[in-house]
Each structure stands twice: as structure tokens, then as C-alpha cells.
Amino acid sequence: MRKYETIFILSPELSEDDIKxxxxxxxxxxxxxNGECLRMDDWGIRKLAYSIKKSVRGRYYYLRFNGDRTLIAELERRLRLDDKVLRYQSVNITDLPERATVPEKKVEAAEGDVVEGTEEVTTTEETAE
Incomplete structure (x- = not known):
């Protein structure tokens, strides 16, 4: 199975029952x-870059799942036919590389050494005469 993510935008005037x-x-x-839903996030209502069906705002939803091509075809068909959905887009993310993590450098400093990003500051007190 391949891993996909779909983002769809709903009309902002919908009730909670319609959204659900x-x-x-x-x-x-x-x-x-026979797919597996991995994640469903409500990104909230955001301003659209341009008006879609006379709406300048939309409620964004993010969906990540495992499935095959027939699943994507059917999901997009149903989203296309639903009047509540303003826009949608599905992307195959199976072949994307994992985010590389940069190993942290361990800094061992002896007494008196200056560690990067820190400086020794000395202050002198002046007395008023």
C-alpha cells in the first residue's frame, strides 16, 4: 500500500453536523x-488566496492514510460530487525521503574555555564621589 495525504477545503458556513x-x-x-486512516486534522478556518464559489474563507482538513489507486479515485470522486467541498488535492507521499535529523554536536569545555555562544562578562562597580 502507498501512503497518501489529502487536503480538502470546506465551506466555512457549514454546521458541525455537515462537517462531521x-x-x-x-x-x-x-x-x-481496505485503507488505513493514519491522521485527520482540522486546520481551522483560513483566508483563501482567491475566492472560490463566492467564499473568501474556508475550513481546511488534512487527511493522511494508506491505500491504493482505486481508493484515491473513489475518494476524489466523492469529494468532487459533494457541494460542501470547495477544493481538494491528494498527493502520494510514499517516495518522499524522511526528514533528515542533524546530530547535535557535543561540546566539552574545560574551565576557562569559552563555549560558543557564551562569553565571560565582568562588571566593575563605580562609586559616586
Missing amino acids: SVTTKAQDVISSF
């Missing part, structure tokens, strides 16, 4: 095609 019905339908499609 769209997200439930998406999860049902994934499970009916």
Missing part, C-alpha cells in the same frame, strides 16, 4: 477500500 458528515464519509471510503 463529510469527514465521516471520507473515513468510510478509506475503510471500505
Whole structure:
């Protein structure tokens, strides 16, 4: 199975029941095609770059899942037919390299050595005469 992510934008005027019905339908499609839903995030209402169907704002949802091509075709078909969905896009992320982590350098400093990013500061007190 391949790993995919889909982002879809819903109309911001939808009620909680309408939003839940769209997200439930998406999860049902994934499970009916033997896929595995890994993550579903609500990114909230954001301003769109341009108006879509006379809306300048939209509610963004992020969906990450495992599945095959038939699953993607059916999920996109259902999102396309749903009037509540303004836009959607699916991307195959199976072949993307994992994020490289940079190993941290261990700094061992003896007494009196200056460690990068730190400086010894001396202050003198002046007395007023």
C-alpha cells in the first residue's frame, strides 16, 4: 500500500453536523477500500488566496492514510460530487525521503574555555564621589 495525504477545503458556513458528515464519509471510503486512516486534522478556518464559489474563507482538513489507486479515485470522486467541498488535492507521499535529523554536536569545555555562544562578562562597580 502507498501512503497518501489529502487536503480538502470546506465551506466555512457549514454546521458541525455537515462537517462531521463529510469527514465521516471520507473515513468510510478509506475503510471500505481496505485503507488505513493514519491522521485527520482540522486546520481551522483560513483566508483563501482567491475566492472560490463566492467564499473568501474556508475550513481546511488534512487527511493522511494508506491505500491504493482505486481508493484515491473513489475518494476524489466523492469529494468532487459533494457541494460542501470547495477544493481538494491528494498527493502520494510514499517516495518522499524522511526528514533528515542533524546530530547535535557535543561540546566539552574545560574551565576557562569559552563555549560558543557564551562569553565571560565582568562588571566593575563605580562609586559616586
